[in-house]
Amino acid sequence: MVLEKEVLPYLTWLMGGSGTELGTLYRFLIIAAMLAVLALLIGFLTALLRYGPLKAGDLTYRVLVNGFSELAQVSPRRVWALARLAVKESIRRRVVVVLVVFAMILLFASWFLQTGYRDPGKLFFSFVLTATTYLVLFISLLISALSLPQDFKSKTIHTVMTKPVRAGEIVLGRILGFTIVGTVLLAIMAIGSYLFVVRTLYHTHAVEVANLESINDADGNVIGKKGHTTSSQSHRHEIEVDAEGNGVALSANGHDHEITAGQHGGEMAYEVGGPRGLMRARMPHYGKLRFLDRKGVDVARGISVGSEWTYRSFIEGGTSAAAIWTFDGIDDSTLRRADDGDGQYLPLELIVRVFRSYTGNIDRGIQGSVQLRNPDKPDIKTDLETFTAKDDSINDINLSRKLYDPQQKPIDLLEDLVSEDGRLDVIVQCLDRSQYFGFAQADAYLRKPDGSPWVNFVKAFLSIWVQMLLVIAIGVTCSTVVNGPVAVMFTVAFIALGFFKEFFVNVATGKQVGGGPLESLVRLVTQKNQTTGLDEDNLSVQLMHAVDKFFETAMRSLAYVLPDFRSLSTVDYVAYGFNIPPSKVYQDLTVGLAYLAGLLVIGYFLLRTREVAK
Amino acid sequence: MAGDTVIETRALSKIYRDFWGRPKVRALKALDLEIKQGEVFGLLGPNGSGKTTTIKLLLGLLFPTDGQALVFGKDATDVSKNERIGYLPEESYLYRFLNAEETLDFYGRLFDIRHDVLKQRIDDLIKMVGLDRARKRQLKEYSKGMTRRIGLAQALINEPDLILLDEPTSGLDPIGTREMKDMILRLRSEGKTIVMCSHLLADVQDVCDRIAILHQGELKELGRVDTLLTVADVTQIRAKRLNPDCQNEIRQVIERHHGELVSIEHPTTTLEELFLSIVRDSEARPGRRAVAAAEPAAPPS
DSSP states (O other): OOOOSOOOOHHHHHHOOSSSOOOHHHHHHHHHHHHHHHHHHHHHHHHHHHHOHHHHHHHHHHHHHHHHHHHHTOOHHHHHHHHHHHHHHHHHTTTTHHHHHHHHHHHHHHHHSOTTSSSHHHHHHHHHHHHHHHHHHHHHHHHHHHHHHHHHHHTHHHHHHTSSOOHHHHHHHHHHHHHHHHHHHHHHHHHHHHHHHHHHHOOOOOBOGGGOEEEEOTTSOEEEEEEEBOOBTTBOOEEEEETTSOEEEEEETTEEEEEEEEEETTEEEEEEEEEEOSSOOBEEEEOEEEEEOTTSOEESSOBOOSOSOTTOEEEETTSSOEEEEEEOSOSGGGSEEOTTSOOEEEEEEEEOEEEESSOOOTTSOOEEEEEEEOSSOTTOBOOOEEEEOOTTSEEEEEEESEEEOTTOOEEEIIIIISOTTSOEEEEEEEOSTTEEEEEOGGGEEEEESOOOHHHHHHHHHHHHHHHHHHHHHHHHHHHTTSOHHHHHHHHHHHHHHHHTHHHHHHHHTTOSTTOSHHHHHHHHHHTOOTTOOOOTTSHHHHHHHHHHHHHHHHHHHHHHHOOOHHHHOOHHHHHHTBOOOHHHHHHHHHHHHHHHHHHHHHHHHHHHTSOTTO | OOOSEEEEEEEEEEEEEOTTSOEEEEEEEEEEEEEETTOEEEEEOSTTSSHHHHHHHHHTSSOOSEEEEEETTEETTOGGGGGGEEEEOSSOOOOTTSBHHHHHHHHHHTSOOOHHHHHHHHHHHHHHTTOGGGTTSBGGGOOHHHHHHHHHHHHTTTOOSEEEEESTTTTOOHHHHHHHHHHHHHHHHTTOEEEEEESOHHHHHHHOSEEEEEETTEEEEEEEHHHHHOOTTOOOOOOSSOOHHHHHHHHHHHHHTTOOOOOOOOOOOOHHHHHHHHHHHHHHSTTSOHHHHOOOOOOOO
16 A cells, blocks of 8 residues: 555645645745746846847847736736637547557456456556556647647647637637647546456355354354355355345455345255456545554654665564554544444554564465554553564554553553544554564555445546646747757656655755765776776765756756656556545645646746747 | 837847857847838848838737837737737747637637627628638648638637738738738728738738838838838839820930930739739630630720
């Protein structure tokens, strides 16, 4: 479950929290102001070289004043006319071919993706959403970056620019038109994806009636039956039915089935419904995580088991090492009522990464324990609840409200274990000596009632839509100043750097092993590995570092304006079945609009200061 | 005819530069022009003389290297002046994937025109330029002449006060050429100002009130066409039905007054007139072989 980054509440994200971190809005304003000053300076210097100081000053002033007054005069009517033109252009240039490509991708996918995978919903949703993202970004790139240069090449822009059209309207109209085209394509792909996944994964089973065993109560009365289903799509389910024959095929491969009883030829027959829960929108209630080391001392992180990915840290089994989550806001509404109406329980779900330092009995899972504790009165805690950890999947641990302390005295979860301000500690330990459990903060959560999977699916497409909007805006803006292929290249560079922004920033800030761009190149050519030391006294090495410093400064500046495409993606949420927090959706939309506004202003000035007929 | 100044250029210059900003071509050198409302003004010159550059500077498609161009008293780079301008480029730079109606609708929507008015105007313009039957065809299927016609229609979509025509008759057949010239004269009669550039001297002569002759970016001549073309020391007498005796008598009169006779001859018509009369005749009497019946038309007046 790669939901690594905590999603801040929208307002905290926008305006900044109580910490030192500046809100996104302020960062946007600062970057915008810096860019404006920089652009003004470059514009003035270019004019200075060409026309001398007096005219340069006059030109800069006029461009600036006219620019902002023209931006304010944007007419919706003209923008709409230009948007309609962009739509017609896309359609007449056969942009719908992309749907054929999409259909072909789905056809191939149905050959190669296995429905018998452990969690086929995850595999399929992940695939279709990723494929849709790349396809939509690709087509957005082509239509947006090639359109204006084509207008310049065919000189149709002359006829448009001699009408009372502001440059900003051309940029905005293009972006709007292509976004409309992209939105329609995306909507069709969304429906296609959904139908594809649901229809491909649809299956039922039959109940193996011969192998059903009766379940009796204390008096020997039959209260139900258990057994299993036949195999379909490489799996089968355990089943439990009541005395009337209604029940459920228990969860396997990420879904379950409803079983209803019917009559067939005078005999009882079981009817197994379609798969349920292939698509979920779990609503997690996250807590704060801290660790205890093997001696029981508070530490910020667990230990490393040598994994390169440092997202999770580990606790050692059979010691006092523990992962402790503190959840707040716990009250009666946090608890769920059991389906049979018999009491309440705390719906805890736990994702455990198991690391075995020795193989042991591979068929036997590693044992762990969960313990609840009152954060204010550490002496009040429950007895250990043990579980067998399923690696890298969700372990459901439902803790009844009525619990026992280590002395087996009954305690009530809400009244005894939850502090006055609604907090509760959940302590997880690994019980097997020399084996390890790895955790990150998002790995334990209390599950709230699920959100609508439909809405979640739409939200995922909304985030693809934001990415598409960004690509279109970048493509159109680039194309105001350079020709088609160069605009495509620029936009591709933006997207590629945006997808690897973290790596890019690490190189720019010197955190990446192997040095800056030039040093990496030298290492590549001289076949030195990334960690091999260099002779720092050597003049050429010093020179290389100096050049890299320059590159790194430029890269750091660029990193401020690069969109982080990977963080915009919400594919994992849907694939792993988690609800996309509304805050995340608002953040993505805000980011999209902020880039749109910035790129619009840049696009306007680039086009306005360009000699159209040159 | 002379009214308010519509176009004014002051020492307007344009230097084309290469990628590094080094001067490459001096396309226009300190042009001073003043064009009044209601004039048909012709910019003449050989290829590369700066005609199109001047037009593009007036439209704000190029920025002047030096000097200033004012249109309706506003700087040429001011977009709002375009509300009152119509422009027919040298080649009709139009979206080939649109049809005639869509083209006019698109350009019309860029102006502040009420929807019903625009619809009516599109209809009128399509009929006026004779594309009624091709109104639903995409422009990529159009011939060059048809493209020029739709280009003209889009230039007139906003009922402009100033119309800039870059080589308006290029690509047109003689009928189209004549219609274009008639159109220019009609627009003038409506009080519009027209600036056209052309290297087809006959076209310019036929319709322009004033001309400027450019060569290598410099203004070489500027004035009224009739004044410029008047050969002051030659007198032309045109008369019908003179018999040889009368002609001899005229010769003698000229001799007596110490004049120099240049020529007495029957004038020829222009090829344009001949062609138009044949076509007109052919349309009036279809099926008849027009060449045999063609008679020299009356010489142009």
